[in-house]
Amino acid sequence: MNPSLTKKQIAQAKAYCTSERADLEVDPRVEALVNELLGRVADKWTMLVIEVLTTGGEMRFTRIAEAIGGISQKMLTQTLRQMERDGLLVRTVHPVIPPHVDYRLTKMGDSLAEAFCGVWQWAGQHLERIEKARREFDARTAK
Amino acid sequence: MNPSLTKKQIAQAKAYCTSERADLEVDPRVEALVNELLGRVADKWTMLVIEVLTTGGEMRFTRIAEAIGGISQKMLTQTLRQMERDGLLVRTVHPVIPPHVDYRLTKMGDSLAEAFCGVWQWAGQHLERIEKARREFDARTAK
DNA sequence: ATCTATACTTACCCAAAAGAGAGTGTCAGT
DNA sequence: ACTGACACTCTCTTTTGGGTAAGTATAGAT
Numbered sequence: 086m087n088p089s090l091t092k093k094q095i096a097q098a099k100a101y102c103t104s105e106r107a108d109l110e111v112d113p114r115v116e117a118l119v120n121e122l123l124g125r126v127a128d129k130w131t132m133l134v135i136e137v138l139t140t141g142g143e144m145r146f147t148r149i150a151e152a153i154g155g156i157s158q159k160m161l162t163q164t165l166r167q168m169e170r171d172g173l174l175v176r177t178v179h180p181v182i183p184p185h186v187d188y189r190l191t192k193m194g195d196s197l198a199e200a201f202c203g204v205w206q207w208a209g210q211h212l213e214r215i216e217k218a219r220r221e222f223d224a225r226t227a228k
Numbered sequence: 229m230n231p232s233l234t235k236k237q238i239a240q241a242k243a244y245c246t247s248e249r250a251d252l253e254v255d256p257r258v259e260a261l262v263n264e265l266l267g268r269v270a271d272k273w274t275m276l277v278i279e280v281l282t283t284g285g286e287m288r289f290t291r292i293a294e295a296i297g298g299i300s301q302k303m304l305t306q307t308l309r310q311m312e313r314d315g316l317l318v319r320t321v322h323p324v325i326p327p328h329v330d331y332r333l334t335k336m337g338d339s340l341a342e343a344f345c346g347v348w349q350w351a352g353q354h355l356e357r358i359e360k361a362r363r364e365f366d367a368r369t370a371k
Numbered sequence: 372a373t374c375t376a377t378a379c380t381t382a383c384c385c386a387a388a389a390g391a392g393a394g395t396g397t398c399a400g401t
Numbered sequence: 402a403c404t405g406a407c408a409c410t411c412t413c414t415t416t417t418g419g420g421t422a423a424g425t426a427t428a429g430a431t
Contacts, residue, residue, distance in 0.1 A: 172361030183377040200350035207343035218315025
């Protein structure tokens with residue numbers, strides 16, 4: 086898959102949602118790239134870290150782990166590194182002993198948090214309706 | 229974990245993003261529930277199916293598979309069933325031979341598509357910046 | 372001299388998720 | 402009689418995600 090992206094393709098991706106999307110043909114390569122990105126960026130732990138840092142501001146390793154609860158050191162390190170690599174957060178090492186490392190979201194990280202808000206709100210608003218739909222479906226198919 | 233949700237908790241979830249979230253204490257149970265929901269609803273294949281059905285309208289099994297590309301029958305069936313159960317799409321079986329089954333998004337499915345738009349747009353807008361961040365990170369850490 | 376705190380890394384392991392591929396039922400067409 | 406179309410379902414294998422536990426470095430406290 087081609088990792089480069091033309092201006093036109095980005096314009097398409099942007100236009101995708103804002104316009105009436107009746108017969109807008111989106112280049113499959115844009116889709117592939119955006120999906121690959123979403124797959125990495127929107128995983129469980131990343132979302133939780135974003136949430137914690139959004140509400141807590143700058144925090145250090147152990148405090149993030151406590152705030153999330155139920156994450157292993159391994160997974161937290163992994164997630165944090167990935168997010169740093171993607172430019173979603175900055176990692177500041179204070180060379181003291183014992184070690185002290187701070188994490189905070191970048192502007193891009195903040196903007197991702199905002200983008201997620203739509204989905205987050207949707208989930209809050211539709212939670213009950215989904216649970217109802219599930220109950221009905223299960224009742225229907227149990228027969 | 230308690231699967232029920234009070235009116236107050238839903239209000240909190242809704243308020244979470246719209247307000248200044250400085251020191252808004254969100255009930256951890258709301259978070260747990262919304263995350264569970266997002267985990268199921270926002271997975272890779274569900275997003276792709278929503279995308280395809282949003283642009284393509286009512287479609288049948290094989291056409292969806294073609295449009296997505298690279299999905300196994302098993303995963304498509306599984307995703308579609310789950311979405312039906314959650315009330316995101318309706319499955320219409322025409323009892324003819326060979327079988328003919330149509331899928332289309334419900335209103336709730338459409339609204340989820342809209343909610344995803346924020347993230348989708350974000351991905352389109354930040355793709356290049358992320359790729360740049362990655363290159364820089366890799367250059368930095370390769371030393 | 373030993374313990375503690377902090378932020379990791381490494382090695383090993385398991386379970387769940389996903390992919391590959393074959394099988395199923397039925398009728399219409401050749 | 403055989404093939405193909407469609408929407409699956411079943412089984413088997415591979416991949417991935419993620420947990421546990423141990424190790425590392427070093428200053429300061431006990």
